[in-house]
Amino acid sequence: MNTTIMLFLVQDGITNGAIYALLGLALVLVFAVTRVILIPQGEFVTYGALTYASLAAGQMPGTAKLALALGIGAFAFDLFVARKALHGRLVVRSFITNIVLPSIVLALTIYFAAQKPPVAVCIALSLVIVAMIGVYLYRIAFQPLAHTSVLVLLIASVGVHLALQGLGLLFFGAEGQRGPAVLSGAFTAGALRFTGQSITVYAITIAFIVGLWLFFGLTLYGKALRATAVNRLGARLAGIRTTLSGQIAFLLASVIGALSGIMIVPITTLYYDSGFLIGLKGFVAAIIGGLVSYPLTAVAALVVGIVEAFSSFYASNYKEVIVFMLLIPVLLLRSLAAPAVEEEKD
Amino acid sequence: MQSRLPILVFALVMAAIPFVPGMPPFWIVLLDNIGLAALVAMGLVLLTGVGGLTSFGQAAFVGFGAYTTAVLSTAYGLSPWLTLPLSLIVSGSLAVLLGLITVRLSGHYLPLGTLAWGLGLFYLFSKLEFLGRNDGISAIPPLSIGTFKMLSPGSIYYAIWVAVILSAWLTMNLLDSRTGRAIRALRRGHVAAEAFGVHTPRAKLLVFIHAAVLAGLSGWLYAHLQRAVNPTPFGAQAGIEYLFIAVVGGAGYVWGGVLGAAIVVVLKEVLQSYLPLILPGSGQVETIVFGIMLVALLQLAPGGLWPWLISFLPERTSGKKPDTSLKLEQRTRAPTEAGVLLQVEKARKQFGGVVAVNNVSFDVQAKEIVALIGPNGAGKSTTFNLITGVLSATSGSISVLGRKVDKAPPQEIVKLGISRTFQHVKLVPDMTVLENVAIGAHLRGHSGPIASMLRLDRADEAKLLAEAARQIERVGLAEQMHQLAGSLSLGQQRIVEIARALCVDPMLLLLDEPAAGLRHMEKQRLAALLRELRDGGMSVLLVEHDMGFVMNLADRIVVLDFGTKIAEGTPATIKTNPEVIKAYLGVAA
Numbered sequence: 001m002n003t004t005i006m007l008f009l010v011q012d013g014i015t016n017g018a019i020y021a022l023l024g025l026a027l028v029l030v031f032a033v034t035r036v037i038l039i040p041q042g043e044f045v046t047y048g049a050l051t052y053a054s055l056a057a058g059q060m061p062g063t064a065k066l067a068l069a070l071g072i073g074a075f076a077f078d079l080f081v082a083r084k085a086l087h088g089r090l091v092v093r094s095f096i097t098n099i100v101l102p103s104i105v106l107a108l109t110i111y112f113a114a115q116k117p118p119v120a121v122c123i124a125l126s127l128v129i130v131a132m133i134g135v136y137l138y139r140i141a142f143q144p145l146a147h148t149s150v151l152v153l154l155i156a157s158v159g160v161h162l163a164l165q166g167l168g169l170l171f172f173g174a175e176g177q178r179g180p181a182v183l184s185g186a187f188t189a190g191a192l193r194f195t196g197q198s199i200t201v202y203a204i205t206i207a208f209i210v211g212l213w214l215f216f217g218l219t220l221y222g223k224a225l226r227a228t229a230v231n232r233l234g235a236r237l238a239g240i241r242t243t244l245s246g247q248i249a250f251l252l253a254s255v256i257g258a259l260s261g262i263m264i265v266p267i268t269t270l271y272y273d274s275g276f277l278i279g280l281k282g283f284v285a286a287i288i289g290g291l292v293s294y295p296l297t298a299v300a301a302l303v304v305g306i307v308e309a310f311s312s313f314y315a316s317n318y319k320e321v322i323v324f325m326l327l328i329p330v331l332l333l334r335s336l337a338a339p340a341v342e343e344e345k346d
Numbered sequence: 347m348q349s350r351l352p353i354l355v356f357a358l359v360m361a362a363i364p365f366v367p368g369m370p371p372f373w374i375v376l377l378d379n380i381g382l383a384a385l386v387a388m389g390l391v392l393l394t395g396v397g398g399l400t401s402f403g404q405a406a407f408v409g410f411g412a413y414t415t416a417v418l419s420t421a422y423g424l425s426p427w428l429t430l431p432l433s434l435i436v437s438g439s440l441a442v443l444l445g446l447i448t449v450r451l452s453g454h455y456l457p458l459g460t461l462a463w464g465l466g467l468f469y470l471f472s473k474l475e476f477l478g479r480n481d482g483i484s485a486i487p488p489l490s491i492g493t494f495k496m497l498s499p500g501s502i503y504y505a506i507w508v509a510v511i512l513s514a515w516l517t518m519n520l521l522d523s524r525t526g527r528a529i530r531a532l533r534r535g536h537v538a539a540e541a542f543g544v545h546t547p548r549a550k551l552l553v554f555i556h557a558a559v560l561a562g563l564s565g566w567l568y569a570h571l572q573r574a575v576n577p578t579p580f581g582a583q584a585g586i587e588y589l590f591i592a593v594v595g596g597a598g599y600v601w602g603g604v605l606g607a608a609i610v611v612v613l614k615e616v617l618q619s620y621l622p623l624i625l626p627g628s629g630q631v632e633t634i635v636f637g638i639m640l641v642a643l644l645q646l647a648p649g650g651l652w653p654w655l656i657s658f659l660p661e662r663t664s665g666k667k668p669d670t671s672l673k674l675e676q677r678t679r680a681p682t683e684a685g686v687l688l689q690v691e692k693a694r695k696q697f698g699g700v701v702a703v704n705n706v707s708f709d710v711q712a713k714e715i716v717a718l719i720g721p722n723g724a725g726k727s728t729t730f731n732l733i734t735g736v737l738s739a740t741s742g743s744i745s746v747l748g749r750k751v752d753k754a755p756p757q758e759i760v761k762l763g764i765s766r767t768f769q770h771v772k773l774v775p776d777m778t779v780l781e782n783v784a785i786g787a788h789l790r791g792h793s794g795p796i797a798s799m800l801r802l803d804r805a806d807e808a809k810l811l812a813e814a815a816r817q818i819e820r821v822g823l824a825e826q827m828h829q830l831a832g833s834l835s836l837g838q839q840r841i842v843e844i845a846r847a848l849c850v851d852p853m854l855l856l857l858d859e860p861a862a863g864l865r866h867m868e869k870q871r872l873a874a875l876l877r878e879l880r881d882g883g884m885s886v887l888l889v890e891h892d893m894g895f896v897m898n899l900a901d902r903i904v905v906l907d908f909g910t911k912i913a914e915g916t917p918a919t920i921k922t923n924p925e926v927i928k929a930y931l932g933v934a935a
Binding site: 037141144145148151152154155156158159160161162163164165166167170276280283284287317318320321323324325327328331332 | 394400402447448455457458459461462463465466469470473582586589590593631632633634635636637638639640641644645648
């Protein structure tokens with residue numbers, strides 16, 4: 001092997017790894033706050049990417065309609081839960097966030113889709129649409145189950161993943177799409193060529209890692225989110241609105257997912273079902289990080305990316321096998337070090 | 347557990363179905379598919395619903411079963427009947443390998459781990475040359491008996507449903523046995539089960555293998571039904587679907603797996619054939635509906651449909667009373683169980699900077715009731731955990747009959763004749779009192795899982811249940827014997843724990859706040875029981891807050907405060923000890 005190939009593979013691995021790191025972070029975040037293992041994270045990626053690519057190509061993405069449909073569902077859930085004590089203010093607030101907002105976004109999407117909007121508009125619209133989908137999903141699918149076990153939440157999460165993937169096919173078709181580069185241009189350093197796109201990937205990943213770390217470590221709100229994760233009842237007694245915490249976690253996760261999608265769709269062609277695999281690689285990283293540690297998850301994601309790059313060069317047939325089997329030794333180590341703590345389950 | 351009659355009726359009905367005149371052949375195909383899915387779901391019921399271990403990777407085991415027979419019967423020309431044991435062995439051994447790695451993982455790691463290896467194995471199937479890569483293997487010979495070849499879905503139907511009913515029978519037998527009780531206790535955490543000698547990792551591995559073998563069997567049948575295999579039906583999606591089947595049916599019930607399989611297979615068929623008519627779109631609409639229904643089901647009926655169905659049946663609370671004349675052999679005893687039974691010397695336990703137990707020393711003699719008292723947070727329960735091996739001491743030593751047991755796990759401690767109850771009751775709420783108490787006698791039984799499945803364990807089992815029933819009568823709960831433990835009052839549950847501990851045939855009984863939640867009369871009865879046990883030769887070490895109870899009962903009292911022993915002596919001397927009064931009341935009175 002010569003050094004150029006090696007450097008090239010490492011660079012490729014780091015670019016992919018950065019994306020996995022972002023997704024891994026989102027997974028850790030959602031799990032830490034809501035105990036949901038977010039399998040549909042991959043769908044946030046494809047929804048973000050394909051919404052962006054569709055808009056840029058002047059097509060109307062179905063996701064904007066889905067956001068409105070889910071918003072109506074969320075509004076119905078709000079009304080149903082509050083049916084015994086319907087306050088005008090509550091209804092109005094729920095109506096605005098769940099129906100007015102997605103309606104406006106839908107109108108904007110229809111307006112812009114007809115005229116091939118600039119990249120910035122496409123990004124903004126895609127992010128908002130996917131963010132709304134994420135938040136409404138939490139309201140509809142997960143909030144009613146918030147008190148149940150990790151397992152029930154996990155199975156629900158799988159259900160959401162299946163539904164979203166099916167919808168993805170409906171919206172975007174079976175053909176893959178590519179989007180325009182977020183940042184064009186490139187420069188070379190030695191044998192390596194850095195595109196504007198990959199620099200964007202690095203910068204955004206680093207910004208998110210540092211941002212999340214600061215948010216959870218230093219701000220009161222971040223601490224409140226962590227408290228919700230440890231003990232919902234305790235957090236509520238201390239005055240933390242646990243449903244809001246869940247919504248914030250899903251908001252962040254869907255934005256991170258969509259952003260990751262937008263960043264990779266100029267580099268690789270994405271299909272409606274690509275998200276699952278990408279998300280799962282984020283999982284591998286998150287599991288290596290023990291679903292708690294942000295820095296460890298980021299490092300693990302880079303390792304996953306690099307292993308993937310090297311195995312696709314040397315044994316491309318076994319790329320996926322190698323990446324997923326990477327988990328086995330990690331799990332083995334974790335199980336050897338597993339503390340004998342009692343878990344009360346039901 | 348349940349009578350054989352419903353199974354027999356079900357078997358007869360299933361046997362009669364193909365003879366119903368005008369039965370569309372397509373329905374038989376559906377029934378074949380239901381049977382195949384039911385086999386896998388049944389394994390998941392045991393694994394997930396009963397054992398609390400979630401696996402998304404069962405489809406991979408189905409794949410191993412299917413590919414084993416596909417390769418051996420095509421490339422090597424082996425008879426399908428010969429490949430059956432091999433298919434089961436391959437999926438079983440793989441389960442040992444993956445199980446060793448994954449079953450020790452707690453909570454959410456396990457499902458994620460299974461998802462990961464499920465995916466990895468799926469890609470392996472589709473890449474390996476000798477498995478035919480993505481095209482798979484075709485022209486697999488059909489099952490045949492003599493010259494009769496099971497070519498049609500109608501002829502293999504019997505093979506499939508014999509397998510389903512036989513597996514259901516074996517699985518239910520397993521659950522209704524010594525090993526089964528250990529498995530059913532897994533979901534409630536491992537501390538209680540281990541305190542009675544259950545080797546929990548081994549029990550987990552066992553259900554993992556059981557589930558994998560059932561999946562392998564399903565795969566073997568699948569390969570000979572389709573007579574071709576390719577990787578698609580063994581992917582992550584299928585693994586998820588099997589779990590869905592188990593959840594729909596009711597993950598805690600063997601027949602829930604069969605019911606779930608029927609519902610899901612039929613539903614998928616209906617969705618696939620009718621949805622495109624209602625919602626014309628580019629395929630996969632059924633996936634959307636499927637996913638939405640999964641979430642809706644979890645929100646509306648998280649327990650699944652089987653428990654909902656059987657809730658309409660009349661409740662049966664009166665089980666058969668075990669024949670208490672049967673004698674269970676005693677625990678293997680040390681040559682002499684006299685003198686100093688337990689010696690705690692300078693035991694110390696630190697959690698980070700917190701010293702929970704600070705160089706505490708005391709002993710328990712034979713035929714003696716010793717009480718460990720002290721304000722909340724004094725380190726009493728931690729001391730119990732040190733003695734019983736749940737925690738290991740930071741320093742100091744603990745010896746039983748002069749032998750050091752510092753590093754011994756709970757399973758070893760209980761073998762020495764030390765059994766315990768817990769401050770926070772640890773019973774399995776959905777098992778009867780009798781079954782819960784029988785866990786206490788786990789080490790005094792011998793039957794293994796295979797014997798249990800084949801019902802060769804009945805003599806052993808009858809003795810275990812007899813012993814459990816005797817101890818339940820002894821503590822005065824004979825009337826509640828067949829009720830679910832979870833339906834009892836907290837006070838009664840504590841008494842059930844004492845009965846369970848007595849099933850060990852102990853020399854020393856460790857009771858953690860046994861009188862909490864009891865009424866006055868019940869406390870007096872408990873005190874009388876403990877005195878009777880002592881007079882019969884047993885020693886008791888108890889933690890208790892009810893001073894009246896302790897002072898009247900204990901021969902000796904050890905007082906802890908903030909992890910340190912501040913006094914030891916007879917009840918009379920403790921009552922007047924200024925240190926003790928200060929610890930309890932804050933000032934010297």
